[in-house]
Amino acid sequence: MTLRVYDTRTREKREFSPLNEGRVSMYVCGITPYSPSHLGHARCYLAFDLVHRWLEASGYEVDYVQNFTDIDDKILNISESEGVDFSVVSNRNIDDYFEVMDAMNVLRADHYPRVTETISEIIDMISKLQEKGHAYVGGDGVYFEIDTAPEKYGQLTGQTLEMVRAGAGGRVTDTGSGKRDHRDFALWKLAKPGEPFWESPWGDGRPGWHIECSAMSLNHFGEQFDIHGGGHDLRFPHHEAEIFQSECCTGCEPVVGYWMHNGFVNVDGEKMSKSLGNFWTVREAFENYTPLALRYALLSIPYRNPIDLSPEFLEDARMNYERLIEAYGVSLSSDSDSGTDLSEASQRITDAMNDDFNSRAAIIAIQEVVSQYSGRDIATWLEHYAGEVLGLLPSSEEMLAGRARADSARAKVTDKVEALLNEREIARQSKDWNRADEIRDELTSMDVIVEDGPDGPTWRLA
């Protein structure tokens, strides 16, 4: 089976066929770094990390670009309230982004362009749009005029011009001081007093939100590229604005081969968002779940479906993840070569991933191998599928270091535990169950779990 990818624009899974044989150009909308990353961000970049990994595992050479919107109203508000330059705020949150994503095994993109480093390309693009009659200068900036390309409306959301002209259910009444029509969107915003600005033919100011992605993708990939990703909420207006800008600027369509949008992270059925105050930052989540257990949880649902975060959901994922790690650790230290044939499981994972990156089906195939072949020589297989493809495994060095730590922790209490276990065995032989259970309770309080097997008791640390 060949790779099939769901495209938001055509609303169907289509066989994946990049513009250039063997190479994939992929652009994913990055964060606006005005606050630490939350789990919604994690879900998005985990999802596209999976796409990145699978394309590479399938033999494609992937050129992956992800931007940072490092100048924006919210960043300016924060920098003003803190009395620092806006770059202090954005750099701080970009650092946070990389730290938490690295911890979750998110591979780095090839390029991370920033708005503030793309100003001249943005100005070129706006100038060209103005030359072609798609942009006009309004009172407080330069705007894209929707009416110059009405046929491009609604490609990602199915909305027609008339619907939105009607005014979003009557809620949009303000057309903005400089717009001809409320559907027009800003390409360049003139600076207010005290705001950072860049010089432009239209006056000092900064780019509108949508134009950066068009300018960056044009800059890196040219007029067309293969995959454009982002959160579901970016379909409109952000991504539709990009279609307007890019295609009207170059005259080439479609600008994007496959539009991919990941589903939301919800809490109690509602979208996790700053305005609802129901978000967890990734770091907060790390307090309760290890980064890779969190990765497991967020990849255990296909990327297009919403995830409703609940304690049950996360605990379930944690438990299953620990089984995987335990099995990997055991197989790493076992040197038995039993020639286990895992080709059927491999094929199931390939089929799952080729079906629009179905990571859940792939994870289930891995867990079945884990439960079926535990203790066998599956380390190499796990390293490929659970490690390289799904990014779920720590490096073998980390695994071995972790086991070394566990061994030394075990060594510290071994003498005492063995002594207590001996005493308990004597009690058990004389059927003094009260004394035996008392000793087991004592061991439990030392975080030692005792398991009586047919060959006598074994123990491990909790």
Added chain:
RNA sequence: GCACGGGUGUCGGAGUGGUUACGUCGGGGAUUGCAAAUCCUCUUACCUGGGUUCAAAUCCCAGCCUGUGCUCCA
């Protein structure tokens, strides 16, 4: 209001025109002094109403419920 998703068993949650999802929880059993672990096994499904079909939970239509977008948002 309009657009686009989703409604599955105790719960979480895939998938699918006819055949076990998976995990969890619960019941029963093996093993066990008890417990744990392990193994076996069972029960509880596909929102409602129509339609297409030999066959629909799966496709189509309508309805209901719910989420998201239409404003900054991954």
